[in-house]
Amino acid sequence: MEYNFQQIEKKWQARWVENKTYKVAEDENKKKFYVLNMFPYPSGAGLHVGHPLGYIASDIYARAKRLQGYNVLNPMGYDAYGLPAEQYAIQTGQHPEVTTFANINRYREQLDKIGFCFDWDREVRTCAPGYYHWTQWAFQKMFNSFFCYKHQKAMPIEKLIEHFEKEGTGDWTNLACTETMSFTADEWNSWDDKKKSDVLMNYRIAFMGETMVNWCAGLGTVLANDEVVDGVSVRGGFPVEQKKMRQWCLRVSAYAQRLLDGLETIEWSDSIKETQKNWIGRSEGTEIEIKVADSDVDFTIFTTRADTMFGVTFFVLAPESELVDMVTTPDQRAAVDEYIKYVKGRTERERMIDHTVTGVFSGAYGINPITGDKCPIYIAEYVLAGYGTGAIMAVPAHDSRDYSFAKHFDLPIVPLIEGADVSEESYDAKEGIVTNSPAEGNPAVEYDGEALILNGKTIKEAIQATKEFVKKHNLGRVKVNYRLRDAIFSRQRYWGEPFPVYYKKGIPTMIPEECLPIELPQVDKFLPTETGEPPLGNATVWAWDEANKKIVENTKIDNETVFPIELYTMPGFAGSSAYYLRYMDPHNDKGLLSEQAAQYWQNVDLYVGGSEHATGHLIYSRFWNKFLFDLGVSVKEEPFQKLINQGMIQGRSNFVYRIKDTNTFVSLDKKDGYDVTPIHVDVNIVSADILDVEAFKAWRPEYATAEFILNDDGKYVCGWAVEKMSKSMFNVVNPDMIVEKFGADTLRLYEMFLGPVEQSKPWDTNGIDGCHRFLKKFWNFFIGKDDQLVATADAPSKEELKALHTLIKKVTGDIEQFSYNTSIAAFMICLNELTKIKSTSREVKETLVVLIAPFCPHLAEELWEMLGHDTTVCDAPWPAFNDDYLKEDSVKMMVAFNGKARFPLEFPADVTKEAAEAAALADPQSAKWMEGFQVNKVIVVPGKMINIVLKK
């Protein structure tokens, strides 16, 4: 009987559905284990062989954990909101829901063929009202919360209102806010609702802000920072410009420190942690107040190099800074205005690429509080409004950007570090001894009889001394800055979660929690309205009747009882930020999840997905979870304990070479000498780089009459290149085809055998035979020539046990480390060994089936059944490992003096140094080796070797 994978796989996939084999429920008697894949966006192109890589790896892990007795949660769902479906809708008028559902069905069909142990009863879709109910709910919670730095925690906004009513801002100065505010209780109480709402927006975690946003005209929406790369949108590659707009934002920056600290507690790769650290961009420095000479204006600068106060020769403001207007003198006004105009005309992209020095003198002077020196204030685009205070002190001697600016505008350069030569370039290094303080012409100013002198100190000491001086004399403060920006949370799009918000006389107001979810309204056009409003402006039923608590027609808006509803929708990351929590309790209509489910499943133990989400999803999720943790909804501060980043599977494209202006194609080895155009050819009609000429002719009508110049063997050899796997390169390999030809178990095995899961590599179907052959042999090991199962009651021999336990050890260890490729190699070796010694023992065979079950579940189930079990192999116990069977009983000896020579002696594994040395000397041949030498030392590596080190 042959290994009939098609029949076996079909049979078991049906049984698993029928028996609900992979359904999980909370079980207090079992330890939980939560395995999760990043859920996919169901694109129209379907799955290619690269997509399941991570799913297979985590499936193996999940199955192994279940065999090891854990209650394993391994769910799957769809990130269903997204731009491609909407773009398609705009072009065709097809509702995005229709295309999205069709794509989901296609995905599901493909996934089912690979034999995953997902509990599909827990499937989530971000576009389902029952799901986005809780996305909207979380948004409202964020709206109704503020963040206190002192407690490092989100708190209910009512508390803040209460405080404002009693004491105004009072001593609550350490709150996350857009701008620092100060007012009394009387002031607060005198304000109207609109003013109060505006003030509270300054503190809410989900807030509406007038901010600089990345506006993408091509997509007609704003984008988050991680959705923009090199000044163009990630989706579509349209140019992105900076624009000031009213937008919903999430105060992610409030959690910057916790996001940073949390990284220390989780098992992620260093590179992802590092990427996130860079993105958060913590920098510890000093803020110093600078007074503008002959004016009552002052401003604050931020520096990490407080030690260089004596080298300040000018100040610089960002062109967008509000201070520009305040400091500019009348005679410089025209020049400044012109410069601002120039800067505004430049796109983000131009600014990023072009670093030529530009700037303008404001006419004003700032006073350095340490030296009392008056330094000119410039305005220049190299200072960014969004970082620090948007104002800097320039120390050209020790900062390369300040240096080139000073050279360009001929400003003085004052070096402060011993031995630093600044005639050609600045000395930026943070190493050296400070000198020249106070510098000539820059005397130190005394405060309470004390002046700051840094000479002789190291840079580190000088920074510390300056910080303390500044603090003591109230010249500024120590300050930590983060690069992490608040996330823009609204999109001018249709296919996303609607905001549960209406505008009550201009005040953004939450729709009552019990009325959620607010469902996405129907529209007949997916483009913005003629008046330029977002697509939701096309909805005719989109107004909030406050008294009756329901959505009504727009025509009823009177702004007395019926109000307009928000037209923006939420961004893609809204739905993907807490989906892992929803899987724990997906059908709950009372809450995001029950307390009981949260307590049981806690958080994700193993998360598998691509590293491209490092600064997007993986930051937003952590933020979102921390917020829910503060609320007591999530029980763990970090959502994903361990993270594995699977590599990308690239495509291996094939080329044919057409001689220009002909329909003749020349083989790779003969193409030199012809003027040829390489053309992508479908990899599915190429095998081992040899083109199927007939299939090529049939591939496209224009090639039907193609002629060929073949190589000497009469074959057409194609060229190849590694590229992204995509339809346009004709290099997409579809998993369905592999499954049909070799079976899902072979596909699973081969994808893992290809190399480490974390590594990116090109797909190459050629090696798959090896894995398929192994499974055939595996099958034949169980099923004899007469189609009968071969399994005897004989106790396994010593050799069988050794081979088997070597495998148990290897596989058990490898699964923890995701070294599946070496596990598979171990299976091959073990099977070879057992076949060679003609092992028949049932005990051995049963163990083997359990071990291979995570990798090849269909085959394992079939054999498990043939072995006489009527339960699923998924619940068999994982075999125990016994070290005794592996112990080597002898050990070889080697000489370590002059090369790799080995003694021709073997010893029991537990030999002592003394016994080994004595035996070596007693043996005539060994003694010959050692002639003329003395024994220096004897090294015993237990069970491995004995090493006699000689010396003259």
Place this chain on the structure above:
RNA sequence: GCGCUUGUGGUGAAAUUGGUAGACACGCCAGACUUAGGAUCUGGUACUUCACGGUGUGCAGGUUCGAGUCCUGUCAGGCGCACCA
């Protein structure tokens, strides 16, 4: 510029974490069975040499009895951040 990461046969890759480098697989070579093989099985396959031997983990040093593995420097590729003060 700063940070992370990877360099091993014709190819994908192993190496029990400092102990005989190249497991396992693809490919290739030879043989067997075949009318046939893109089926199956057996053996071989780092480089160099007829051979004995010699050389080999990007390169150059170092530590060690012993280094792919640890240290220093250097080169090359990949990724992230970047006029971030």
